Amino acid sequence: MQRVDVVIPCYNYAHFLQESVESALSQAGVDVRVLILDDCSPDNTPEVGKALASRDDRVTYRRHTTNMGHIATYNEGIDWAGGDLFLLLSADDYLLPGSLGRAAELMRTYPNVGMAFGNALIAEPDGNASRADPLGDNVRPMQVLSGPQFIRLSGASNLVPTPTAVVRTALQKQVGGYRKELPHAGDMEMWLRLASHADVGFIKEDQAVYRRHASNMSLQYYGENILSDLLQRKKAFDALFSQTTDSLKKDQTLRRFLARELGNKALQQAGIAFNNFDLATAAAIQRFALEVSPELRNSLPCFKLACKQMIGPKYWYALKSIARRAAGCMRRNRVSSSASTGTTVGS
Structure with a gap:
């Protein structure tokens, strides 16, 4: 045993x-x-x-x-x-x-x-x-x-x-x-x-x-602390490749993959910071993401964040509200049209 x-x-x-x-x-x-x-x-x-x-x-x-x-x-x-x-x-x-x-x-x-x-x-x-x-x-x-x-x-x-x-x-x-x-x-x-x-x-x-309770919960968004967390994850990757087996040390594909994963996670957190009107933190996390994985500069998440920053949080929320209302109207119109013709939505 x-x-x-x-x-x-x-x-x-x-x-x-x-x-x-x-x-x-x-x-x-x-x-x-x-x-x-x-x-x-x-x-x-x-x-x-x-x-x-x-x-x-x-x-x-x-x-x-x-x-x-x-x-x-x-x-x-x-x-x-x-x-x-x-x-x-x-x-x-x-x-x-x-x-x-x-x-x-x-x-x-x-x-x-x-x-x-x-x-x-x-x-x-x-x-x-x-x-x-x-x-x-x-x-x-x-x-x-x-x-x-x-x-x-x-x-x-x-x-x-x-x-x-x-x-x-x-x-x-x-x-x-x-x-x-x-x-x-x-x-x-x-x-x-x-x-x-x-x-x-x-x-x-x-x-x-x-x-999960108050003394051990990690909030989805926690301001400047998220950047410290992301930096520690990068250090974890650095430690992995500095002290691992020779085959892993030489695996540049894996190294780039992990850098991109961390960069994408950082861009997600930058978006959360932006949504919380913390523009300085959003910008700092975005810089970190692009330092970790420069290839993300041309990615869709980075482009979306850049658009949000250009428009500003106030007008971004206004556009989102308009888009939600428009989508709701389109769904209601589809249901109404289907009911009048006797068809099923999605058929």
Whole structure:
């Protein structure tokens, strides 16, 4: 039976901690150890953590005397891990039954797989749930991707729901810990780094639940912070090509593809900034996009943004309003015409 070491970093999540720990301890088909790393939480995390450790000798509780931040806490967990497999599980997330067993089975079946991930359920603040389904429906129950395949699928996004990511401990130790200079793109950079050394497995099952709430939500638009996020993603790509295998270092096609993906994402964010009347941020993000991928200068997204900037947000919204009304009139006229002639719209 494979051993999975689960590290649960916790800061101010005492009210979620028990569910997170018990979701790991209850996993079937694997031998589990849990390390709770309390990053000097001001709530009652010590009380909850010590109680959990006293009830089950598979649980260890550690508390920092000062707040060290999430990157240092993650890396402490990596140093502690010694089992066959390793998982970082935030204290506000939890595993679904059988998830670790499925990951262990995939990695036992495919020795070249260094990391496995799967679907996740997202618990929304309003009580509803949605699904993070990274590869869609057209995949096998267990899918193996080569490293370059995974990197292309990821593009400029974080493809992996973090609480589902199970890694071979030996590979995690080999590639090293999280980078302190990438506090917001650390997960994405880590998946790319792992994929540059091994295949990646995907499990078409709901593996974990990720809670989205006020203290961990990333707003769709967050002003100047988005430029910092985009810069960190570029640094993640730079790190990938500077410290990866020789074959990836020489893959200029992949390098251009990722640059274009990041540039397109930046242009999308520039459009969002423009729509929020933040013209300075929109212009700064647009400059970043074209620095990353100059070929986007002649792309449709760049042309559209340039038109919006030329017209200005006030008149752009006026034109959009007129276009929406015109489209509505055309639809109503089609319905009216079809009704009078006895035909069906779209036939």
